[in-house]
Amino acid sequence: MKTLSRRDFLAASAAAFSAAAVPSLLLPARPARADGHKVITAGRRVIEVKGRAANVFGLTQADGSHGLVMSAGENFHIRLENRIGEPTSIHWHGLTPPWQQDGVAGISQKPIPDGGSHDYDFPVPRPGTFWMHSHVGLQEQRMLAAPLIVRDPEEASADIQEVVVLFHDFTFRDPHEVLAELKAGGHDMQMMQTSPSGHAGHDMSGMSMDDGHMNHGGMSMNGMDMGGTQMGGMAHLQDVQYDALLANDRTLDDPEVFAVEPGGRVRLRLINGAASTNMWIDLGSLSGTLIAVDGMPVEPLEGGRFEFAVAQRLDILLELPWEAAAWPVLAVQEGGRMRTGIVLMSKGATVGRLTEITEEDFPAVGAGLEEKLRAAKPLAERQPTRRHTMMLGEAPGYVWMLDGAVHGVDRPLAVKTGDRFELTFMNHTTMSHPMHLHGHHFQVVAINGRHIAGAMRDTVLIPAGMGMVTIAFDADNFGKWALHCHHLYHMVGGMMTSIVYEA
Ligand SMILES: [Cu+2]
Numbered sequence: 001m002k003t004l005s006r007r008d009f010l011a012a013s014a015a016a017f018s019a020a021a022v023p024s025l026l027l028p029a030r031p032a033r034a035d036g037h038k039v040i041t042a043g044r045r046v047i048e049v050k051g052r053a054a055n056v057f058g059l060t061q062a063d064g065s066h067g068l069v070m071s072a073g074e075n076f077h078i079r080l081e082n083r084i085g086e087p088t089s090i091h092w093h094g095l096t097p098p099w100q101q102d103g104v105a106g107i108s109q110k111p112i113p114d115g116g117s118h119d120y121d122f123p124v125p126r127p128g129t130f131w132m133h134s135h136v137g138l139q140e141q142r143m144l145a146a147p148l149i150v151r152d153p154e155e156a157s158a159d160i161q162e163v164v165v166l167f168h169d170f171t172f173r174d175p176h177e178v179l180a181e182l183k184a185g186g187h188d189m190q191m192m193q194t195s196p197s198g199h200a201g202h203d204m205s206g207m208s209m210d211d212g213h214m215n216h217g218g219m220s221m222n223g224m225d226m227g228g229t230q231m232g233g234m235a236h237l238q239d240v241q242y243d244a245l246l247a248n249d250r251t252l253d254d255p256e257v258f259a260v261e262p263g264g265r266v267r268l269r270l271i272n273g274a275a276s277t278n279m280w281i282d283l284g285s286l287s288g289t290l291i292a293v294d295g296m297p298v299e300p301l302e303g304g305r306f307e308f309a310v311a312q313r314l315d316i317l318l319e320l321p322w323e324a325a326a327w328p329v330l331a332v333q334e335g336g337r338m339r340t341g342i343v344l345m346s347k348g349a350t351v352g353r354l355t356e357i358t359e360e361d362f363p364a365v366g367a368g369l370e371e372k373l374r375a376a377k378p379l380a381e382r383q384p385t386r387r388h389t390m391m392l393g394e395a396p397g398y399v400w401m402l403d404g405a406v407h408g409v410d411r412p413l414a415v416k417t418g419d420r421f422e423l424t425f426m427n428h429t430t431m432s433h434p435m436h437l438h439g440h441h442f443q444v445v446a447i448n449g450r451h452i453a454g455a456m457r458d459t460v461l462i463p464a465g466m467g468m469v470t471i472a473f474d475a476d477n478f479g480k481w482a483l484h485c486h487h488l489y490h491m492v493g494g495m496m497t498s499i500v501y502e503a
Pocket of ligand 1: 433486491
């Protein structure tokens with residue numbers, strides 16, 4: 001039997017899909033620009049995962065490009081059209097727009113109905129690797145996400161090849177089914193010990209494991225193998241079983257291959273667009289220089305492996321060797337072996353077969369990288385004018401809380417323009433949490449009470465096992481802003497609040 005090429009497969013699948021009467025795809029083609037706005041359409045598309053057609057969402061322009069590339073200094077002049085078949089809103093993750101244009105349904109705007117559109121127009125002064133994604137329900141799990149790259153005009157003449165990769169964790173299942181299972185406590189819990197050096201956690205030896213708050217999903221930790229936990233903290237890792245990890249929609253048995261020059265320079269713009277999977281970036285035989293996280297420059301840091309929490313971005317500069325070769329850039333799930341990636345390949349080289357399973361377990365993602373990062377452009381030295389310690393909590397039934405509140409958006413933290421706000425997250429739960437603040441960039445200023453002049457970010461991971469991270473930001477963007485865990489099922493499970501400026 002003749003096997004279909006990837007292109008044939010996708011064409012056939014798309015035809016079958018549209019024949020099944022998806023109204024979004026049957027609408028006439030729209031103009032590329034409407035009233036001077038560039039149009040981005042939230043729509044449906046078909047990708048191939050492990051030989052099967054998968055119906056997912058996407059954010060595409062009229063020319064078919066996924067997401068957006070623009071230059072710092074331009075305006076974000078976008079008309080977002082909703083053709084996904086249900087209401088949505090899209091958040092511009094990492095941009096700092098006026099709060100009414102932040103794209104969070106329930107905070108900054110009403111959801112856009114199917115068939116409707118919403119216009120955005122605001123200046124984008126800063127370059128960086130950002131992304132856009134749904135802020136409604138579980139749509140992000142179905143890949144309603146895309147890159148949002150803001151190039152620095154001053155770097156336009158630099159001889160550096162840009163490679164953008166959006167990573168994702170993929171399931172064929174309906175995410176609502178996944179959530180229902182998590183709430184019922186029927187998921188496979190994957191317990192994992194972390195070594196004392198593996199993350200900056202506290203000694204858990206004094207803790208009673210049958211404390212109410214250590215229960216999870218109705219399951220007592222007493223039943224778990226506790227051997228050796230005195231040696232370090234305990235993390236409860238990815239509780240959703242995924243079918244695959246994807247890099248730019250592809251699995252590692254059919255990866256995207258980027259043609260590169262031997263001796264050339266490459267800037268990787270990596271986006272962890274996973275719904276709930278913290279990852280490790282593994283450069284294999286290469287070593288890279290991390291130059292920015294979450295779109296904000298850091299002091300250059302050399303390495304071959306980098307921790308990469310949900311919703312974070314890594315900009316890594318590579319100087320390729322002078323040889324004909326193929327260099328995979330891999331992303332591996334924490335605490336597991338599933339991986340994905342892309343391949344950089346110079347002329348004359350061939351790609352060997354890459355397996356989707358690593359030979360070794362990768363540890364939990366913690367604060368190891370975070371402790372080493374230093375902002376290239378830190379906040380000005382200043383005493384905080386407000387401080388708050390926020391407790392990250394959990395309750396049986398997959399309930400996640402901030403300061404004891406479930407979905408506490410209407411119980412906001414108060415802030416006033418001009419404040420220097422210092423916010424400490426204390427993690428009393430069994431899982432780590434990538435905490436994201438909208439509308440601002442913050443600096444990581446302490447980890448487990450140890451002060452550092454850490455990275456400027458918009459998303460920081462608070463490790464499990466009493467992890468404690470302090471961030472600081474200048475209150476310079478008036479409005480009402482979401483503050484939440486970016487693990488999609490934690491957010492939907494209640495781990496969301498807001499920060500509201502006093503008039
Ligand atoms: Cu979380």
